[in-house]
Amino acid sequence: MYLGIDIGTSVTKAAAFDGDGRLLAVQTRPTRLSTPADGWYEQDIDDVVGSVAEVVAGVAEAAGGTPRAIGLTGQGDGVWLVxxxxxxxxxxxxxxxxxxxxxxxxxxxxxxxxxxxxxxxxTMFPGSAGPILAWLERHEPRSLDRAATAGYCKDVVMQRLTGLRATDTSDASLPFLDPHRREYDPEVLAWCGLEHRRSLLAPVAEPVPVGELTAAAARRLGLRAGITVTSGPFDLPACALGSGIVAPGDGHLIIGTTLACQVLKDTVDTEVEPNGLTLATGTPGRWLRAMPAMVGTAAVDWVLRLIGRDHQSLEALLADSPAGARGVTCLPFFSPAGERAPFLEPAARANFDRITIQTRPSDLVRATCEAVAYAARHCFEAAGLTGELAMCGGGTASPTWLRIFADVLNRPLKLAPQPETGARGAALAARRVAEPGAGLDDWTAPEGVVEPDPARAREYEERYAAYRVRVDAARAVWRETA
Structure with a gap:
């Protein structure tokens, strides 16, 4: 048995898998996200670590066994000072x-x-480590003075469970890692005014950090000491691994709170417009070109709240509005931090166009769902998708929205094994350590395929072109008002 733990922004999940990748049990526990000031989002580190202890103890009991290894993944970016x-x-x-x-x-x-x-x-955005560390340097230097590590979520949990201070290449990529030498770039740190804080960055372990569960952590989790624990990759590449993305050119889409579009590459191109991420993987010579757009299910959630409806209403609302949403269009940039992929615009904001007194609430929902799909296509064009495409995430629960994605992207969509694709990727990373040379096929076979409709795909081709024109016009306005 293998355990995969996915420490998300609002929920911590643990999933137990048998040796063939079959899901045995899942446990979840919500975590708190506080907002001490407008635009600020913070988490209590002890609460997050406590959530891991609860779900691990619960899933081990439910699965009725002792894991051979435990793999950690979780939210990336941000700064976790310990x-x-x-x-x-x-x-x-x-x-x-x-x-x-x-x-x-x-x-x-x-x-x-x-x-x-x-x-x-x-590239960097307000919630990435570079700007946040620079903010702390200006406003809370004593916090940095007291810290030994400015780490990432999964790595803090790893240290609590095993005592190991380390990170993997995927989290280390953001934003200071030289992708070829796979070491922190001192010049990038200097450009950010952070060269004197270099010691706060955890050592990079490849392919992932590996430790053993300490006696104290084992008592808290209800397991035996000495179990192998691995940390990484973080949630985006973990989902790609859990979906079986192994060939250059293949892509992966996560329809979650944010919209994560990724393509596996065998080269690094830094001559394009600065946008998105280049994530080193545990395999030398392979990188994920990632476009983690700030749009996603959070945009649809906001519109549903606006009209007084919930997730259970989504299918009916989409059925009530035809393709094209009766002419209503949307730019889905609802995040207060703007957008980071496939372009960087901190001042990006959402809007709806062509609304009249005859517009139905369902049209607002349909326009938003279509706009998120357009954003995904924009991201994949920037990332260089040429191969097959797999997908996972909460948004896949809507069959109609999946068909919209397939039609807008005009390609088949393979549904990755669900639920808990990220936890599956974390467990696979742990399995690779425990069983060197183990394959992925049994663990990552798709659960189904959504095919595009040729006629609707042609209609969406024109609407997508119009969306790109609106985005370009909006970017000029955002820059003037930034």
Whole structure:
């Protein structure tokens, strides 16, 4: 048995799998996201670690066995400050946080973001480690002085469980890692004014950090000490691994709170417009070109709340509005942090066009769902998708929305094994350590395929072109008002 633990922004999940990848049991526990100021998002580190202990103990009991290995994954970006023992120095600053937006705006204006992208293949946004650390340097330097590590979510949990201070190449990629040497780039740190904080970055272990469950952690989790624990990759590449993405050119789509579009590559291109991420994987010579757009199910959730409906109503609402939403169009950039892929615009904001008194609530929902699909196509065009495409995430629960994605993207969509694709990827990473050379096929076979409709795909081709025109016009306005 293998355990995969996925530490999300709002929920921690643990899933137990047998040796053939069959799901045995799942446990979940919500975590709290606090907003101490407008645009600020923080998490209590002890609460997150406690959530891991609860779900692991629960899933091990439900599965009725002792795991051979435990794999950790979780949310990326943000900054989690801890001391030498892994104890919290301050609440973790989430990837959703926008307090560092003014710093990022300055870096965009003076070329820092573009220079860093040319070196690393990774752009920065307000919730990434570079701007947040620079904000802490200006406003809370004592917090940095007290910290031993400015880490990432899964790595803090790893230290609490095993005592190991380390990160993997996927999290380390954001935003300081040289993708070829797979080491932190001192010049990028210097451009961010953080060269004197280099010691806060955890050592990079390949393919993933590996430790053993300590006696104290084992008692808390209800397991035996000495079980192998691995950390990484973080949630985006973990989902790609759990979906069986292994061939260059193949892509992966996560329809979650955010919209994560990824393509596996065997080269790094830093000469394109600075956008998105280039994530080193545990396999040398392979990178994920990731476009983690801030749009996603959160946009649809907001519209559903606006009209007083819930998720259970989504299928009926989509059925009530035809393709094209009776002419209503949407730009789905609802995040207060703007957008980070396939372009970087901290001032990006959402809007609806062509609304009249005859517009139905269902048209707003349909327009939003279509716009999120257009954003996915925009991301995959920027990322260089040429092969097959797999998908997972909460948005796949809507058959109609899946058909919209298939038609807009005009390609078959393979449904990855669900639920808990990220936890599956984490468990696979742990299995690779415990069973070197183990294959992926049994674990990652698709559950089904959604085919595009040729006629609707042609209609959406024209609507997508119009969406791109609206985005380009909006970007000019956002830059003027930033």
């Amino acid at each position: 001391d030498e023992d892994g104890a919290a120095v301050r609440p973790a600053i989430s990837w959703m946080d926008s307090r560092a937006a003014p710093i990022l705006s300055d870096w965009l204006a003076d070329g820092t973001v573009a220079k860093a992208f040319r070196r690393t293949g990774n």
